[in-house]
Amino acid sequence: MNADSTMSRRSWIEDTFCKRECGKFIPACRDLHRCFPMCQVCQNLIRCCCGRLVGEHTLLETGPSMSSWPGPGTGQQEEWSVECHTQTSATDAYGTIDFQDSAGRNCHAKYVRVAVDAKAEALLQLMRSEWQMERPKLLLTVHGGTENFPLPLKVRQAFSKGLITAAQSTGAWILTDGINTGVSRYVGEAVKTYGTHDLRKRNAVGVTPWGVIDNHSDLIGRDVLRPYQPLGNPLSKRVCLNGLHSHFLLVDDGTLGKHGCQLGLRRKLERHIQLQKIHPRLNQGVPVVCVVVEGGPDIVSMVLEYVSSVPPMPVFVFEGSGRAADLLAFLHKQTAIDRQLDTDIQEDFLLRIGGMFGLERADASQLYNLLMECMDYRQSITIFDSESEDQQEADCAILTATLKGTKTSPGEQLSTALAWDRADIAKKHILVYGQHWQVGSLEQAMLDALVMDRVGFVKLLIDNAAGTNRQFSPSSRGRCETGDWTG
The missing domain is CATH 3.40.50.450 (Rossmann fold)
Known part of the structure; x- marks a missing residue:
């Protein structure tokens, strides 16, 4: 990587991403400290609502005014929030x-x-x-x-x-x-x-x-x-x-x-x-x-x-x-x-x-x-019981749960399995007897499998078509023969 591209990458990261730092000290607890005004020892013990001590607040030019902290029971404390009390600057x-x-x-x-x-x-x-x-x-x-x-x-x-x-x-x-x-x-x-x-x-x-x-x-x-x-x-x-x-x-x-x-x-x-x-x-x-x-x-x-x-x-x-x-x-x-x-x-x-x-x-x-x-x-929700002898392998169970849990159509599930190149999942859980398919969805899957070079899926779809007496249309066969798989 040359110097110009490195500087460009640095610039993009620092222009795009920020850090956040607390800009106002609001004590998380005052009731345990009865000194008033606050002594220096207490300043080093009391934490801000952000979790830091006074000295750990880099954005505070001077220490917070102790007199601005009400004593116990003398008023309502300002509620600290990320939106109101932190400031952003380029990530470091x-x-x-x-x-x-x-x-x-x-x-x-x-x-x-x-x-x-x-x-x-x-x-x-x-x-x-x-x-x-x-x-x-x-x-x-x-x-x-x-x-x-x-x-x-x-x-x-x-x-x-x-x-x-x-x-x-x-x-x-x-x-x-x-x-x-x-x-x-x-x-x-x-x-x-x-x-x-x-x-x-x-x-x-x-x-x-x-x-x-x-x-x-x-x-x-x-x-x-x-x-x-x-x-x-x-x-x-x-x-x-x-x-x-x-x-x-x-x-x-x-x-x-x-x-x-x-x-x-x-x-x-x-x-x-x-x-x-x-x-x-x-x-x-x-x-x-x-x-x-x-x-x-x-x-x-x-x-x-x-x-x-x-x-x-x-x-x-x-x-x-x-x-x-x-x-x-x-x-x-x-x-x-x-x-x-x-x-x-x-x-x-x-x-x-x-x-x-x-x-x-x-x-x-x-x-x-x-x-x-x-x-x-x-x-x-799918429950996997590793003690059960009837349980399928965990990777297959995870992928099957992913397909079934999203309520997608069989054609969409087949496309997902095709992207994964998991013909085993498609064979066992998608290309099953009684599945209802939209017109042209299996032909489209065959074309996608050919273009994506999914050999296992091509064989699976051919076997499935033979097993169900389904034939691919002349147009899709022509595409297979000519190599025109773009349409």
């Missing part, structure tokens, strides 16, 4: 992270610090044009527990192999929160165990809150290569990045040590990717499927958001992984016939929810209601 952290593990191995990952209100269109342009990521044909967005948790061996193997096989065989992107604990760590281990070099280099993206990353100041620099050791301080409340991800979007809302700001931007990015074409020749958008492993109460509301969206985003739950995933799996099975639980089962279930998350009765009931709302969209 982007480039390449050089992860160095204890074995001395190095993995590189692209990264950029972006404001929480960044545009999804700009993020996708960054990923496709600047980072040279290939067009996604599927988006696997993985949610679950953020703290470390044990996974039973069978569940772990099914999740790891299934996720990576589904990603590699279809050309998928994997989205996680990118941290080195919880479900994201399991994703990293899956990439390491089952992923090819190409997957490690291109397809696993962490969308991570900037303010919770341990030693994030080490990443500040423009178009830099920064060494990073994902070991972390066990006593710190901050988190490390997982070194087996290939790219990181570090989401900045101006806070320090506060989780969750990345979720809204991640959802915007998912929806925008969903609108992109899965292949230049095909009209289908990119399918998005949410994969759930373990998880806390927030996962339940997230699942409801996915399945109730228009169009719905399918959810794939690994039963046996614990907590929220197991609650969803239990309800999904118990309400398969009768949509309501028996009174005694409901009572036991409420106690289970309360004990699992440490919730009072009212909060447990509220979470139960959210779980039951999820069951109203049960056709978009």
